[in-house]
Amino acid sequence: MIRTHILECHLPRSEADALNRESGRVYTDTLVWHYRIYRRTGHWLSQGAAEKLNDSLSPTTLHAHSRDAAQQAFYKACKTAKATRAEGGKYPHKRKFYRTTSWKATGIRAKDGRLLLARARGLEPVAVALPSDLTTLPKTAFVEMRLVYDLIAKRHRWHLVVDDGVETPLRSEGRTLAADLGEIHPAAIANEAGDVVIFTARDLRALNQYRNKRLASLQTRQSRHTKKSRRWKKMQRRKTYLLARNNRQRRDIEHKVTRAITNHAKAEGTKRLVVGDIRDIANGKRLNRNAQQKVSGWSHGRQIAFLVYKLAAEGIALERQSEAYSSKTCPVCGRHNKPKGRNYRCARCGFVGHRDAVGAVNQESQAVHGAFGHVQVGSVKYRRAFVRRSSPDTGHVAREAHPADGSREAAGL
Template sequence: MDRTYILSVPEEYQDLAREISMVSGKIYSKAVNFFKRIQAKGIHVSRKTFDQYMEWWLHQKSFKLHSQSKQAAYQQFWTAYQAYLKKLQKAKEKGQDTSKIRPPFRNKKYNKVVFKKSAIHFKDGDLILSNGKEQAPMVIKGCCLKGAPKYAELIFHQDKKKYYLHIVVEVEEGKIENTAGVMAIDLGVIHPMVCFDGRKVLIYNGGILNSKIRYRNKKLGEFQQKLSKCQKDSRKFKELLRAKREVLRRVNNQIRDVLEKYTSYLVGYCIKNGIGTIVLGDLKGIRNGARHGKVPNQKIHQWMFRRVARRIEEKAEFVGIEVKFIKENGTSQSCPVCGSKNKPENRNYECKSCGFRYHRDGVGAINIYRKYTGSLSLVVGLLACPTGVRYTPHLCCPIEWNIHPVGKTA
């Protein structure tokens, strides 16, 4: 499995990073201009002809960049152009309007620099990125990577106003022992995850997450109202549009941080307690025909259950935990003790037949567990009160482990 380390480029190499990024932009722009001229003449160009022309053109120049990085610069355009052709073909097959599908014919002053495996070296714990024979290499001292580097990308982060290195390394998938346990997870709107492992219920509090979603909706509404009063493409319109994108970017990053910490904590808990199987409720099609009113419909359509389930799958696969999906029809209404149907009130569940009382989402997780394991009834005396996990900026896993496919290393 691949893992990406994000390393800050030292200040002494920021100017060099900007320089080689500009070189990469010139090569990319040359590829764009070449295709523009060829397309205007109605000539079809193969990949071999394209590569030969770009290699001939680069041979005439003396760019201070590694040869593999030069190739990667114009190959980025070829990849983008092929993606454009596939998208155009799909639109034609479906009979859709293709006028808005534009080819990637935009020149770039700056472009990301790709360092392939031949340009990456390790020496005495230092990461050395070669820029060719005529240019000094970029040296990142004290770099600790847990795996063999496959390639690296030099990318400018607009929010930080600095260049960063994204280094992709190949790591071995982890395996855990004593994986007989089962963890059932009920995905919810108010609480993103409610888990039951056969002994206790664990509730991941959704207060912070829902507050950030409400804030995003509020700011989006404010910007849309202001934009509707401005003339399109005016100076004020463009300023508001940039401000809107910046606010949404920051809030979406905060939402992602909550989900990443919660899912990492969950998989860490499974490793610590010997959980070998995670069972998720299958919510496919839950949005179809949702007619609950304006506010409830908005909550359902902004519910990120697919995103949460996907991150759980990816992180569980990394450590060898199996993920299963089962239908969760009626799991929030069935009594886990006697099996009778009862409609819960607010966040509480009470069985009118046997008097069982518990948290509503906890009942859903318990019933998913029963449905998967085949347990017929629940011993109420052994069921502990639900415990909660609340988000904090420094929320840590129960154990130390390397799970994030995208990690940050200072």
């Protein structure tokens, strides 16, 4: 299975910038010469001809295949633009001062717990220390390395693509579960019997709320200072630290939530997990400011991406389906009712149930039977995706060390 591991980059900032600046220069030269020849002669240069032309124009400090990757990126973008032309896709036209530098497998060597990333002939390779859990992998497992600049944390990181050679076949037999994803509760999962498990992660909402409030406070204070002044830059550094730390915390919780969902699906003997297609949920919405902010800050795309590879490792397929009217339709009588609050109430039959449970069983009914109303809400259970543990502070240790009788012998001192 192919996975990407994110590693800290300990290169000097100047050296990392120089690598990505050179990749940007190679990409820009490819773009400029391609359009220059097209304007003058009307000839659309092929990828192979463009690579030969740019290789002869100027030397580079990159490895030959790293330079090829920068050149090929332009033609990949052209191919994507052609395929999405009807949807408004545009051909690449902007010059890049910086670009992510890539090393293919041919430019990567593993030696003594380190990866040596080749550069141009005569230059020393870039050395990257491997984590202990990756040192035992064969040399052929390292597929690609990318030097990525994190725009949130304002620093470089290594993205190491690893193929461990283990392929888990998808299950041919098993149950079908449906998940109703949400901003308050990450997921409510229902089975064919209508039993629902709601996964909670209040810490995730708390982090989003804290980020929004703290960021608003810092931006208000920053607006009182002249741009690029010493105080303005100090506020900017605080914002960068806040966003980077908050992103790491939210990413950690999302990993734990998706792992809990995967473990639940595995324990249920699931062969496929069906989720609502919410990729365009924020498009064209006209909500109040608070609701708009919540929907905008909901990282459902990253949670789905985590679920895809975690479920695939267990042989479980993830499928998307339309969730239209799944939260409004009564599972008993089929009437449409707009839910208010956390409970769903039907004005016709009087059914009352948790709104996320209603959405989950309707998704399950749609996935298994092709229509709503075939699965009714059964038991509803809450499950914490993770348990926060904290070490005892000084007061706790003191109370345990000194019992009620006050004797030092009884306390073992």
